[in-house]
Amino acid sequence: MESLTKASMSVCPFVKSTSTQALRQMSQTSGALARQARHCPIVGGAVRAKAKEIRRSYSSATKPARATASTTIAPKAMKFIPPQFNANDDSGAFDYNGYLNHELHKKRQDKSYRFFNNINRLAEEFPKAHRAHEHDKVTVWCSNDYLGMGKNENTLKEMKRVLDKYGSGAGGTRNIAGHNAHAIKLESELAALHKHEAALVFSSCFVANDAVLSLLGQKIKDLVIFSDELNHASMIQGIRNSRAAKEIFKHNNLQDLESKLAKYPKSTPKLIAFESVYSMCGSISPIEAICDLAEKYGALTFLDEVHAVGMYGPHGAGVAEHLDFEAHLKSGIKNPEHLTTVMSRVDMVTGTLGKAYGVVGGYVTGKTNMIDWFRSYAPGFIFTTSLPPAIMAGCSASIRYQRSTLKDRIGQQKNTRYVKNNLTELGIPVISNPSHIVPVLVGNAADAKRASDLLLEKHNIYVQAINFPTVPIGQERLRITPTPGHGEQLSNQLIEAVDSVFNQLGLNRINDWRKQGGLLGVGVDDAPKIEHIWTDKQLSLTDADLNPNVVDPEINPLDVSSGVNA
Incomplete structure (x- = not known):
């Protein structure tokens, strides 16, 4: 190409008619000369021939890019450079297999490739489950069926009744x-x-979060969304799909949130999106203080209570209810008199029916006109097949059951404390938090997977390893979630097994992290002591302390579910 270019300098009409300065500027602009050269009857042919030769050699060299990803392939050999295609080029198609294999190989190389264990929960024996064969039983310690409601007799009975009467499917969208x-x-x-005016049910809370947040950003002109840096992927997806301006504030950092809110006039529409319980670290957000900032700066509040509903508050409405525990305990299903509660200050609450309530589905609650707006405009709701009748009936039964009892929530919290305290006494690095989550810090993906595998194969205990992108690289962990069914005997088995695995694999304990300067509060001498959100007084309550109005209450249907008459 270089010799051809030099030879053409003396005869090329373009070169002759173009100043030296202009040619120099083109040469400094990426691709400018090449684009001009393609129009030349002499040089253009050579350019196209050379491009075809490059692409043809790429397409035929399939071994590095197309080979099945495995540890025997050197990372350098797997380097994938997507070719740049010309609309007039008729060379080979994009190497889809090469790209996919390269991406899968990257997951294997950084140890974040995920293996799914065949775990079959046994309704009559949960937290027991069996693996591929029914005789191969294990104890599940990482389920999000936090209260064991997947086996609740009331829920199952109602689901079976409605299934027999109305069949298995919903029949279409709402x-x-x-x-x-x-x-x-x-x-x-x-x-x-949630003591809100209305609610709307979705197929999952991922869909609910995505649908609600994306609609708000797309419809409210100039909306700015303020998002906690540890928000769930569903919220991140919704914010991204909203195409709204966004501000990411440091986790649970009120000063950082306020500094970002203060950048905008009060007249600018704003939304603060955050969670109550963050499921991978167990931290709890300062809901009341965030509501204060929202009112000060003219923002709506969007609270995800996915990992709190069923488990916090006297009736299981979540952390927002728990913050006014005594008032809600006294008033029961009614709103407390002469009190503006934290729950009433939150504009939108989203939650799940697939974790503590033991069924499946998601939802959003709020004011009537807001819920009607979501119902009328959100594609994620309008174009999604409805949950089947039996599922929705089971969800209702589960909510009603948990509203009228405290024992499961209290049992879960007591078992959580027992596990946390005993693991910590052995030097196991539990990331301190006030919730029901027991995150055990490991620190790298390979060791986390080895620990999980060893617990399963040697001790018949299932605890899944958590790695990137769920948590940052270097913060990999085991995530343990006790339920009311994990009593002292099962808890002791877990504690002994985790201790054994840490010894066998030589994993860092609290003192080892202290020598490295600490991480996530583990091994940090001056870290503040964190108290559980459930107090000793609250854990001493019984069902007799509940207001009788929570037992099988009559609840009027909502107009907004079917459409509000103007």
Whole structure:
């Protein structure tokens, strides 16, 4: 190409008619001369021939890019450079297999490739489950069926009744054929649970978060969304799909949040999106203080209570209810008199029916006009097949059961304390937090997977390793979630097994992290002591302390579920 270019300098009309300065500027602009050269009858042919030769050699060299990803392939050999195609080029197609294999190989190389264990929860024996064969039983210590409601007799009985009567499917979207009495009842139960005006049910809370946040950003002009840096992927996805301006504030950092809010006039529409319980570290957000900032700067509040509903508050409405525990305990299903509660100050609450309530589905609660707006405009709701009647009936039964009892929530919290305290006494690096999550710091993906595998194969205990992108690289961990069914005997088995695995693999204990300067509060001498959100007084309560109005209450259906008459 170089010799051809020099030879053409003396005869090329373009070169002759273009100044030296202009040619120099083109040469300094990426691709400018090449684009001009393609139009030349002499040089253009050579350029196209050379490009075809490069692409042809790439397409034929399939061994590095197309080979199945494995540890025997050197990372350098797997380097993948997507070719740049010309619209007029008829060379080979994009190497899809090469790209996919390269991406999978990267996951294997950084130890973040995920293996799914075949775990079959046994309804009559949970937290026991079996693996591929029924005789191969293990104890599950990482389920998000936090209260063991997946085996609750009330829930199962109602699901079976409705399944027999109404069949297995919903029949379509709510708009077409999926709207029924069970949807209306469930949304009424959810609104009553959070003491909000209305509720809307989605197929999952991932869908709810995505649908609600994306709609708000797309419809409210100039909206700015303020998002906690540890927010769940569903919220991040919704914010990204909203195409709204966003500000990411440091986790639970009120000063950082306020500094970002203060950058905008009060007239600018704003939304603060955050969670109550952060599921991988167990931290709890300062909900009341965030509501204060929202009111000060004119922002809406969006609170994800996914990992709190069912487990916090006297009736299981979540952390927002728990913050006014005594008032809600006294008033029962009614709103406390002469008190503006934290729960009433939150504009939107999203939650799940697939964790502590033991079924499946997601939802959002709020004011009637806001919920009606979501129902009328959100594609994630409008175009999604409704949950089946039996599922929604089971969700309602589960909510009603947990509203009228304290024993499961209290049992879970007591078992959590027992596990945390005993692991910490052995020097196991539990990341301190005030919630029901027991995160055990490991610090790298390979060791976390080895620890998980060893617990399963040697001790018949299932605890999944948590790695990137769920947690940052270098903060990999085991995430343990006790339930009311994990009593002292099972807890002692877990504690002994974790201690054994740490010894066998030589994993860092608290003192080892202290020598390295500490991480995530582990091995940090001056780290503040964190108290559990459930107090000793609250853990001493019984069902007799509940207001009788929470037992099988009559709840009126919501107009918004079907459509509000103007």
